Amino acid sequence: MKVAKGHSKRKAAPKAAKSKGAPMSAGIPTSKILKAQSSINAVLDGQPVLDPENDIAPHPRDSDGDSFYIISYLEGGGHKYTVLFHLMVIVKSLGTPVAQLVISVFDETTREYFSRELNEYWLNNTTVVPAGLDITMPWGRLSGTIDQLNVEGHLADGAVKLDMKLTMAARGPVLPNLVTGIIPFSDGIDYEYALPRMETSGQLTIHGAKCDVKGWSWLDREWGRFGPSKWTWMNIQLENGVQISLWDEQINDSNPNSYVGGPRRFATILNPDDGLIVAPVVIKELRNWISPKTKRTYATRWSVTIPERAELTVELLKDDQEIVSAIGVNRIEGKARVSGTYGKEKVNGVTMVEMCDLFPLFQTL
Incomplete structure (x- = not known):
């Protein structure tokens, strides 16, 4: 695995007399070295802890939940769609877990948006094949391998009617978060990697109108142990080919109003x-929106700074892209535009923004 070197300019470190076999920094006070460094370059000589090809399947070990988060940017029939298919098998520690499927569709042409969260408690009406990836629920199915995923989704709920059948072929390298694929999460750890470029084709049927669609998808594969936490996550994809997985997480100990051990903010590029880069990130909320359905306040516009690399503005294309949750985890899963500079060059791009707060869920457990 290749890890890209930083390109930041540094002040010259103070010189010191060298002795045979001594490092270049020998004899220099540590405080002076820290002041001279604007960033740290490092080389990872090894492989990520995870094994993406085999880890595509659900994980029985060291995991309280499995997440398969797929965002598809599709065009067809004169329309431009962003489709979310998020399948989870969660709360394994409670015994037989819950299967949850979230489907949302945003038609950028008509500005129509709809979403549904569907839960099968204790895996009722759900089949999880022990070997490989093949999970079937009444409203959808996810199956396949790292080279080809097959997604099916069905909704028939009042005015919302949807059928989707998509095939996704991974192209290009894996993006393992923090390079190793291990990230801190609440009071435990998670494993996470992405397939950021999956060639996608298939059919969408919305309100009875069927159309062939083509485009690209991002798969975010995650498993591990989770606890009380609140986060903003973005999968920023720039037109210059740069792909960024960005985390801004806050955790707490016992008081939901007191965040300790955080925030944790980092970008894997x-x-x-x-080449892979791990960098700090500064994210600021610039505008907010209050949901009329849940009365929750969500950010809708952000500034994102990756020091010495990027200055970006992220803005939701539609404020109301909220998932109303039957288990109390209401959240935004929103398509957003990205603009700004990367490496001092002007860039544009897209992202999904996930704003999730697990504190209410853990208060009821």
């Missing part, structure tokens, strides 16, 4: 030359 996959460059067009397949």
